[in-house]
Amino acid sequence: MFDINTIREDFPILKRKVHGKPLIYFDNGATSQTPTQVIDTIVDYYTNYNANIHRGVHTLSQEATDKYEEARIKIQKHFNAKHSYEIILTAGTTESVNIVASGFSSILKEGDEVIVSALEHHSNIVPWQMMCEKTGAVLKVIPMDDQGALQMDVFDQLLSNKTKLVFCNHVSNALGTINPIETIIHKAHKFGAYVLIDGAQACPHIKPDVQELDVDFYVASAHKMCGPTGVGILYGKQELLELLPPYQGGGEMIETVTFEKTTYAGLPHKFEAGTPNICGGIAFGAAVDYMNAIGFDIIQQRENELLAYATEALSQIEGLKIYGTAHKTSVISFNIEGIHPYDIGSILDKLGIAVRTGHHCAQPIMDYFKIPGTVRASLSFYNTTEEIDTLVAAVKKAKMMLS
Numbered sequence: 001m002f003d004i005n006t007i008r009e010d011f012p013i014l015k016r017k018v019h020g021k022p023l024i025y026f027d028n029g030a031t032s033q034t035p036t037q038v039i040d041t042i043v044d045y046y047t048n049y050n051a052n053i054h055r056g057v058h059t060l061s062q063e064a065t066d067k068y069e070e071a072r073i074k075i076q077k078h079f080n081a082k083h084s085y086e087i088i089l090t091a092g093t094t095e096s097v098n099i100v101a102s103g104f105s106s107i108l109k110e111g112d113e114v115i116v117s118a119l120e121h122h123s124n125i126v127p128w129q130m131m132c133e134k135t136g137a138v139l140k141v142i143p144m145d146d147q148g149a150l151q152m153d154v155f156d157q158l159l160s161n162k163t164k165l166v167f168c169n170h171v172s173n174a175l176g177t178i179n180p181i182e183t184i185i186h187k188a189h190k191f192g193a194y195v196l197i198d199g200a201q202a203c204p205h206i207k208p209d210v211q212e213l214d215v216d217f218y219v220a221s222a223h224k225m226c227g228p229t230g231v232g233i234l235y236g237k238q239e240l241l242e243l244l245p246p247y248q249g250g251g252e253m254i255e256t257v258t259f260e261k262t263t264y265a266g267l268p269h270k271f272e273a274g275t276p277n278i279c280g281g282i283a284f285g286a287a288v289d290y291m292n293a294i295g296f297d298i299i300q301q302r303e304n305e306l307l308a309y310a311t312e313a314l315s316q317i318e319g320l321k322i323y324g325t326a327h328k329t330s331v332i333s334f335n336i337e338g339i340h341p342y343d344i345g346s347i348l349d350k351l352g353i354a355v356r357t358g359h360h361c362a363q364p365i366m367d368y369f370k371i372p373g374t375v376r377a378s379l380s381f382y383n384t385t386e387e388i389d390t391l392v393a394a395v396k397k398a399k400m401m402l403s
């Protein structure tokens with residue numbers, strides 16, 4: 001049973017005020033809020049067993065190691081990876097993407113082709129451009145249409161035996177579009193290309209099954225799914241993680257070191273150089289537990305209701321245009337004719353409402369629509385229809401003040 005009042009009690013921040021008004025948090029696409037269950041896990045770690053992992057014989061170090069590895073297993077189960085060592089704990093999506101892109105920089109050859117979608121976050125464009133510059137591989141783009149959906153017929157034309165890698169987000173952060181990743185993976189595999197899916201924006205709403213998807217790499221950040229900042233995952237199929245060279249040199253990632261030669265540790269440690277975000281990893285496990293206890297079916301149902309309610313209400317406002325109308329998660333990216341998104345965002349903030357304005361790290365999408373940016377309200381299961389009513393009234397007010 002989903003009881004919104006009980007759920008909201010889990011999020012202490014929802015009780016605070018901003019500019020004297022109750023906080024209404026609609027910036028979940030940038031980072032989600034943190035439930036008490038996760039906050040308590042963080043406090044417990046620093047209060048009771050803060051220690052470095054994997055190297056100490058002492059009790060605290062053992063406890064911290066056990067909890068960290070337990071968290072890895074929770075995350076493995078959540079994503080249904082075959083092995084726990086296929087879950088690399090990283091600093092987040094951006095670092096995960098860079099590990100893969102930098103690894104392929106020593107594998108790709110001139111003339112190889114790499115396909116990315118037009119809906120990508122900058123963190124999924126820049127590393128591939130760098131990789132292509134280094135290797136002489138060619139970057140191709142799957143274009144989008146007016147609805148914010150990918151043009152899959154063009155994808156078919158771009159694929160060839162030269163295609164080595166395909167990158168696409170599971171859900172677009174700027175528009176919320178849910179991309180047909182099953183089809184993308186299936187088609188890319190027919191040409192022997194590997195696929196990396198950026199799940200940063202999908203994981204707050206969808207529970208992906210990496211084995212069923214047969215995806216080669218899947219990346220995500222904890223802080224968008226009720227966890228802390230600075231931690232995330234790189235899932236990779238074992239044989240591919242073994243194929244990629246290590247990303248950073250340092251402690252934890254080596255087996256033996258002499259000045260003549262270093263041999264690398266096995267997975268996952270090969271990609272986890274140095275002291276990791278131990279507390280963050282453990283809290284990520286708590287966040288996964290929290291979301292699964294609610295259940296992703298219920299989360300999705302709730303968010304779809306909120307999305308439909310908000311879309312309907314906002315659409316009534318004259319001059320308001322919503323960008324991205326394809327199959328999507330609970331994200332509404334909009335503009336009001338003749339008004340800069342930043343100005344709307346500033347007025348909403350004065351009224352206690354947190355939204356994001358700007359290009360949302362997805363400049364190519366903004367260029368497509370020929371706009372400087374949008375106002376993005378991204379809803380979470382802990383938001384309410386009353387909050388949406390307040391948003392709609394506030395947008396109307398902003399429109400009156402600015403036009």
Ligand SMILES: *Cc1c(COP(=O)(O)O)cnc(C)c1O
Pocket residue numbers: 029091092093094095121123124169171172173198199200201221232
């Ligand atoms: C947030 C986001 C990223 C970047 O995540 P970080 O946690 O900042 O590394 C990448 N891709 C998408 C789709 C995102 O929404």
